[in-house]
Amino acid sequence: MTPDRPADHLAILTAILEERTLAYAVTDGRLRVEQLCDPADLFCLPAGRGLGQPLLEIAPELIGHEAALDELLAGRLDRLQIQLFSRSAEDGATRYYRLLARPRPAALNGSTAAAGSETAAHAPQPATPRTSGIILFLEDITFIGEIQQRLMQSHNELLLQADALNWANRELAAANQELRKLADIRSTFVSMAAHELRTPLAVMRGYAEMLLDETQGALNDAQRESLETLRNGSDRLLEIVNNLLDLTRLEASRMELVLHALDLGDLARAVAREFRPLLEAKQQSLAVAVASDLPAALCDEARVFQILSNLLSNASKYTPAGGRIELSVGLADTADELLVVVRDTGVGIPADQQDQLGALFFRARTANQMDARGVGLGLYITRSLVQLHGGRLWFESQEGQGSTFAVTFLQADGSGY
Ligand code: ADP
Numbered sequence: 001m002t003p004d005r006p007a008d009h010l011a012i013l014t015a016i017l018e019e020r021t022l023a024y025a026v027t028d029g030r031l032r033v034e035q036l037c038d039p040a041d042l043f044c045l046p047a048g049r050g051l052g053q054p055l056l057e058i059a060p061e062l063i064g065h066e067a068a069l070d071e072l073l074a075g076r077l078d079r080l081q082i083q084l085f086s087r088s089a090e091d092g093a094t095r096y097y098r099l100l101a102r103p104r105p106a107a108l109n110g111s112t113a114a115a116g117s118e119t120a121a122h123a124p125q126p127a128t129p130r131t132s133g134i135i136l137f138l139e140d141i142t143f144i145g146e147i148q149q150r151l152m153q154s155h156n157e158l159l160l161q162a163d164a165l166n167w168a169n170r171e172l173a174a175a176n177q178e179l180r181k182l183a184d185i186r187s188t189f190v191s192m193a194a195h196e197l198r199t200p201l202a203v204m205r206g207y208a209e210m211l212l213d214e215t216q217g218a219l220n221d222a223q224r225e226s227l228e229t230l231r232n233g234s235d236r237l238l239e240i241v242n243n244l245l246d247l248t249r250l251e252a253s254r255m256e257l258v259l260h261a262l263d264l265g266d267l268a269r270a271v272a273r274e275f276r277p278l279l280e281a282k283q284q285s286l287a288v289a290v291a292s293d294l295p296a297a298l299c300d301e302a303r304v305f306q307i308l309s310n311l312l313s314n315a316s317k318y319t320p321a322g323g324r325i326e327l328s329v330g331l332a333d334t335a336d337e338l339l340v341v342v343r344d345t346g347v348g349i350p351a352d353q354q355d356q357l358g359a360l361f362f363r364a365r366t367a368n369q370m371d372a373r374g375v376g377l378g379l380y381i382t383r384s385l386v387q388l389h390g391g392r393l394w395f396e397s398q399e400g401q402g403s404t405f406a407v408t409f410l411q412a413d414g415s416g417y
Pocket residue numbers: 314315316318344346347348349357358362363364365366367368373374375376377378379380402403
């Protein structure tokens with residue numbers, strides 16, 4: 001059913017305006033308010049005020065827009081909109097509004113022309129016959145305004161955080177650069193010191209060896225013992241110095257391999273030969289097993305010698321006198337790899353420390369208990385060298401039972417060597 005009485009229309013319209021928090025004012029051609037409908041009190045006018053008042057008094061936000069108002073009155077402009085502005089309500093809360101001004105069709109006040117012909121304060125041009133004033137709509141959009149405010153605030157906070165992040169990044173980059181510089185200095189220092197130490201050490205060792213050969217005269221037992229201590233000490237120092245040099249090379253990615261297709265079995269036998277006297281002195285047995293018809297491995301001879309020596313040396317070092325050591329070379333389970341395994345019956349590695357093994361300078365409890373000398377560099381370098389060859393290193397160990405270290409090397413087949 002549609003209401004047919006004008007009073008009904010008005011009541012419905014007022015209810016809609018209130019529901020949507022909308023108000024409107026209609027002016028004459030001189031911009032004086034003629035009609036006002038403000039069910040939600042958006043204009044915030046004292047009771048009885050508004051009618052007959054200039055438009056700019058009830059909507060001061062229009063001050064500064066007088067030229068546009070004149071254009072509206074003249075019928076040359078269709079709408080004037082102020083998207084978002086705020087007012088402080090009496091309770092101090094901020095409310096947000098949207099305002100729309102449109103020309104008032106002449107038919108609305110029943111007159112056709114003259115309204116505009118009287119000189120309006122801000123309407124020097126007479127209104128066209130179809131425009132007899134202005135209709136102003138005011139809408140309370142506080143919920144949108146608040147969301148926009150919050151968005152704006154979040155946006156600004158994000159900008160601030162981005163700015164802080166940028167600063168932090170820049171500081172981090174500077175700190176990184178500083179760290180790199182320090183690492184370079186340390187590396188250069190270690191490398192220079194190691195180089196400087198190596199030559200005199202080698203000379204000392206050479207003289208000790210020469211005297212032990214008795215080419216310069218026979219030695220008594222005490223002299224021989226002293227010279228052996230001197231030679232062994234020089235050997236240990238040389239090993240540490242060489243490891244430090246390798247470490248600086250690895251850190252600076254300056255370790256270069258000279259790869260060839262090599263017989264890994266031959267290499268393993270050669271390392272074993274070199275170690276035999278040492279193992280015999282500790283009454284340790286060494287069994288070497290090389291599978292037959294093995295393909296060649298792609299490796300750097302000197303570096304593989306170093307890898308296997310390190311594994312054998314550790315096996316001997318961490319195995320008490322009388323223990324057994326096995327060195328075997330064969331095919332790995334994976335298609336294109338060879339496998340070298342060094343097994344011992346030594347002190348093993350405690351289960352709770354196994355995940356740290358191979359970290360720089362790490363030594364397990366069992367090593368310290370055994371009073372075996374070392375600095376925790378060898379395994380780190382060994383693993384790095386194996387990885388440089390494209391291989392892997394892993395181990396299994398049980399405290400008090402022994403350890404098994406395994407490394408793989410790539411087969412040379414198909415690699416062009
Ligand atoms: P170093 O022998 O100089 O201490 P490494 O880097 O060669 O240094 O070895 C690191 C640690 O790994 C050793 O201190 C020892 O605790 C442990 N380790 C290595 N090989 C063995 C092994 N065969 N048996 C028991 N522990 C081992």
